Amino acid sequence: MRKTLAVLTGIALAAGLTSPAFGTGAAPSPTAATASGTAVVEWNRELITILGDPKAQPATIQPTRSFALLQAAEYDAVVSISRGGPAYLFSVSAPRGARADAAADQAAHDVLVALYPGKRAGVDQRLSSQLSTIPGGPDKQAGTAVGAEVARRLISLRSDDGSSATPPPFHPGDKAGDYRPTPPDHPAPVFTDWGSVKPFVLTSGRQFRPAAPPAVSSGAYATALNEVKGLGSKTSTTRTADQTAAAKFWSAAPVWNVWNQIAQNLVTSQNTSLEQAVKVFARLDLSLADTTIATYDAKYTYRVWRPVTAIRLGGTHYNPRIVGDPNWTPLLKTAPDPSYPSAHAALSQAAATTLAGFYGARHRLTVTSKGITRTFAGFQDAATEAWLSRIWAGQHTSLDNRAGQQLGTQVAGFVAGRL
Structure with a gap:
């Protein structure tokens, strides 16, 4: 009882709701x-x-x-x-x-x-x-x-989960499609061995590894890259002002911070109990951690070059449907890791799937990051904008985003079945 x-x-x-009073003695702990x-x-x-x-x-x-x-x-x-x-x-x-x-x-x-x-x-x-x-x-x-x-x-x-291992040297490829450090600074790629860190819930980082992407010589890749070429350029004339604002919003702070802040607002505004709050945050952050491991496993398995590299080398005729532009520059500086799949897509989909499981799909959100505020009608709307923003920022293709979205959904579902 x-x-x-x-x-x-x-x-x-x-x-x-207001709970009824049971007796007139001192309130229990x-x-x-x-x-x-x-x-x-x-x-x-x-x-x-x-x-x-x-x-x-x-x-x-x-x-x-x-x-x-x-x-x-x-x-x-x-x-x-x-x-x-x-x-x-x-x-x-x-x-x-x-x-x-x-x-x-x-x-x-x-x-x-x-x-x-x-x-x-x-x-x-x-x-x-x-x-x-x-x-x-x-x-x-x-x-x-x-x-x-x-x-x-x-x-x-967790002291021996592999997170403290020294990453091995990264050797970039020289074939069409091979990832290589990106301009303007050409930084060394990050988290090259994070895909081998022991997951928190998954059996391994490769458990939900997405299928290989289309070849960079294919029509599917050309269509996806040409979209980024037009919308993601620093001087784009087709990207809207709102798309530019969204691209900057989702790049202003680490994406996991944004989703944790969304959870903070939900727990606070809903007057969530301690028991429910620890469950919300545990499921969210275990999903984000394992999605990150799975994303890096896939990134360094496929090692797909970033759009800025693909567009600048288009003149090498690796794909006749792509016209190269050696001076093309993305709206925002390219992240130092391979393109496929998109981490923003994977992490945001994992977070949206998790939070919708607690609060329902349609939950109005107002989120502020680095002085920029965005409003969404639901968790999926926020996640979708997060991955679209990477096209608008010149960071990823829709191929990267779709793979990331699938990966995030699968990881979140697996974690939800655990706790």
């Missing part, structure tokens, strides 16, 4: 199903702030790994106490009455300190602020013990 009542109360709060998910949002923001410092971690470590570790730890800490769902990896023994909110705070703190020891002062301050709102006593102490143990186990388990 107690468990049923807690579940019903959580549903009422999540729906914005909140459960994971009734406690606020605001602290989960605050820890997510703390990580974004940390990552705003380019020196916070090695450039070879993909940030989506950190989000996944943070949110998985909070999730398993809460579920260890609430028993409100299957654990992601493990449950820690917790005495009756242990505070799930204290467990989530301690788990988040310990993960961030382990990942970013140089940021400990700020993270310690955040923990002190969060725990100060929870009454002292054995229940609070029990909760923090659970959170600490979950974080310790998770960090230990």
Whole structure:
């Protein structure tokens, strides 16, 4: 009966309803199903702030790994106490009455300190602020013990996942279609071995590897590239002002930051419970982390050159349907990795699929990034604009985008079946 009542109360709060009063005694300690998910949002923001410092971690470590570790730890800490769902990896023994909110705070703190020891002062301050709102006593102490143990186990388990391996040297190809560093600076490609990092939920990075793209000599490739040539040029006369704004919006901040901020707004505006909040963020960030691994697996399997390379070398007649332009320049600077599939498409589709599973397909969104605001009628609208923006920015073809969209959908669906 107690468990049923807690579940019903959580549903009422999540729906914005007023729960009835039961007796006139002192209010019981909140459960994971009734406690606020605001602290989960605050820890997510703390990580974004940390990552705003380019020196916070090695450039070879993909940030989506950190989000996944943070949110998985909070999730398993809460579920260890609430028993409100299957654990992601493990449950820690917790005495009756242990505070799930204290467990989530301690788990988040310990993960961030382990990942970013140089940021400990700020993270310690955040923990002190969060725990100060929870009454002292054995229940609070029990909760923090659970959170600490979950974080310790998770960090230990992921210590040999391959993320710290030194990337091997990259040797660019010289045949038509082979990826090579891009102008104007020709930077070395990034995350060349991230596809071999151990996934969080998938069995391997190649589990949903998309099929090989059409040959660069094909008609399908010519059609896709010519679209980018017209719409994605820095001096395009066919790209609209709104398309230009969208291209700049989706390039202004890391795409995983944007989707985590969308989740922050949802959890806050919906008055989401602690139990639901940790589930939303865990499913979102585990999906984003594994989609990133799967995307890099495919990128460095196929090693397809970027549109700027393909257009500038069009005069080599590798495809008679493409007219080369050695001076063609994209609207925005090209990202330093292969073109197929598009990471923006894959990550945004994974995020949209995940969030729609919680909040429904049609959910009006207003998102601000780096001073630019965009409004969408639903999650899929936002994801679609994200991948179209890469054409408008001169970064990707529709072939890259379709492969990424498929990949993101598959990964998100697989993760949703786990928790």
